[in-house]
Amino acid sequence: MGELLRERIALIDAVDDVEVSGSVRRRLEVIGNVNLVVSTRQRAVVVAELEKIIAELQEIDDATLKGRARGEMDVFVHLTKPAEFGSTLFRTTGSASFVEAFGAVLKAATEEQVFEKREIAFVEPERREDGADLKLKRRPRLVEPSQLRGTFHVHTTFSDGRNSVPEMLTAAAQRDWEYLGISDHSKTAYYAGGLTEEGLKAQQAEIALHEKSVAPMRVFRGTEADILQDGSIDYGAKVLSTFDFVVASVHSHFTMPKDEMTDRIVRAMDDPHVTFLGHLTGRLLLSREGYSVDYDRIFDKAAERGVMIEINGNPRRLDVDWRYLRRAVDRGVVFSIHPDAHSIGEYNAVITGTWVARKGGLSPKHIFNTRGVDEVEEVLKARRKRKTARKQG
Numbered sequence: 001m002g003e004l005l006r007e008r009i010a011l012i013d014a015v016d017d018v019e020v021s022g023s024v025r026r027r028l029e030v031i032g033n034v035n036l037v038v039s040t041r042q043r044a045v046v047v048a049e050l051e052k053i054i055a056e057l058q059e060i061d062d063a064t065l066k067g068r069a070r071g072e073m074d075v076f077v078h079l080t081k082p083a084e085f086g087s088t089l090f091r092t093t094g095s096a097s098f099v100e101a102f103g104a105v106l107k108a109a110t111e112e113q114v115f116e117k118r119e120i121a122f123v124e125p126e127r128r129e130d131g132a133d134l135k136l137k138r139r140p141r142l143v144e145p146s147q148l149r150g151t152f153h154v155h156t157t158f159s160d161g162r163n164s165v166p167e168m169l170t171a172a173a174q175r176d177w178e179y180l181g182i183s184d185h186s187k188t189a190y191y192a193g194g195l196t197e198e199g200l201k202a203q204q205a206e207i208a209l210h211e212k213s214v215a216p217m218r219v220f221r222g223t224e225a226d227i228l229q230d231g232s233i234d235y236g237a238k239v240l241s242t243f244d245f246v247v248a249s250v251h252s253h254f255t256m257p258k259d260e261m262t263d264r265i266v267r268a269m270d271d272p273h274v275t276f277l278g279h280l281t282g283r284l285l286l287s288r289e290g291y292s293v294d295y296d297r298i299f300d301k302a303a304e305r306g307v308m309i310e311i312n313g314n315p316r317r318l319d320v321d322w323r324y325l326r327r328a329v330d331r332g333v334v335f336s337i338h339p340d341a342h343s344i345g346e347y348n349a350v351i352t353g354t355w356v357a358r359k360g361g362l363s364p365k366h367i368f369n370t371r372g373v374d375e376v377e378e379v380l381k382a383r384r385k386r387k388t389a390r391k392q393g
């Protein structure tokens with residue numbers, strides 16, 4: 001919503017510059033209002049134009065207007081002169097505690113100058129929830145959406161997706177991805193069209209039929225397998241060993257007590273077929289609390305077993321919560337950014353997923369799918385070999 005407003009305001013002739021600020025710019029997962037900074041030398045002209053774009057617009061003070069968007073969300077417009085655009089952007093981006101930790105904000109035309117004038121290294125907006133990064137000697141180099149070279153956890157019409165295998169493949173190839181991991185639901189998730197062994201055969205035949213048309217993109221065959229109530233993985237070893245990768249996810253019995261739920265997930269990660277742990281807490285923002293888990297035990301197990309944890313970028317999930325990411329990477333856990341796409345449009349969830357990673361302070365080296373196809377294939381193969389070795393031993 002902030003971005004749409006920004007685009008419309010940018011079209012006003014008398015507007016010098018416009019940027020989204022506040023919690024939207026900090027990529028906070030749940031926002032209470034939208035803030036925009038608008039610089040102009042013709043205040044009155046701009047206010048008259050803004051009234052055509054933003055409903056219920058009223059002046060709060062000399063520098064601030066307040067209105068409503070879509071009848072539900074407060075919009076604040078911060079008017080400023082071009083020479084103070086940067087300092088206004090900085091102050092209204094917040095957070096309040098970051099700005100306080102930063103100290104004096106000198107007038108500046110760009111935000112970079114706000115930092116330069118105080119000889120402080122730039123802190124990305126996502127990292128401004130508190131002043132912690134100001135104390136770091138070196139800022140983390142945050143992962144960018146363009147650095148993702150492929151992804152996993154993609155559904156098709158074989159389970160509950162809305163686009164077919166060829167549609168999902170073609171749309172992925174158009175994003176210049178080097179690889180794509182298809183993973184429809186497993187058979188216990190019958191309510192989500194989970195595939196029986198027969199269904200799997202048909203799905204894999206369909207992938208084989210179409211994958212050549214998207215070459216050189218590689219298509220990995222996987223499943224989003226249910227973590228059953230006792231922590232075992234749906235399908236069992238024989239079927240699981242046929243996949244290139246397995247996303248293991250909890251889809252049932254959400255209300256188990258914290259210890260039992262943690263035991264269940266930890267046990268699932270002991271299964272050598274599991275490549276990724278899917279949506280760690282199952283939360284749905286603003287509608288369903290995640291199941292309660294002991295993060296430290298899960299991170300320890302993931303590091304021990306080399307199971308990668310998914311950052312589910314679906315905007316309704318954004319699961320794992322960014323606040324826990326550093327704790328995990330400090331233990332050696334590797335993350336992978338997945339869209340959990342049920343349509344070609346939902347591939348965009350890798351972008352929101354990357355925002356989560358950035359907010360958590362993660363760099364490309366912490367994210368599995370910033371690696372190229374050869375390295376990814378090698379890792380997946382090595383994990384498959386390990387399974388065989390365990391079986392023989």
Ligand SMILES: [Zn+2]
Nearest residue numbers: 224249278279
């Ligand atoms: Zn799922």
Ligand SMILES: [Zn+2]
Nearest residue numbers: 153155224340
């Ligand atoms: Zn899914």
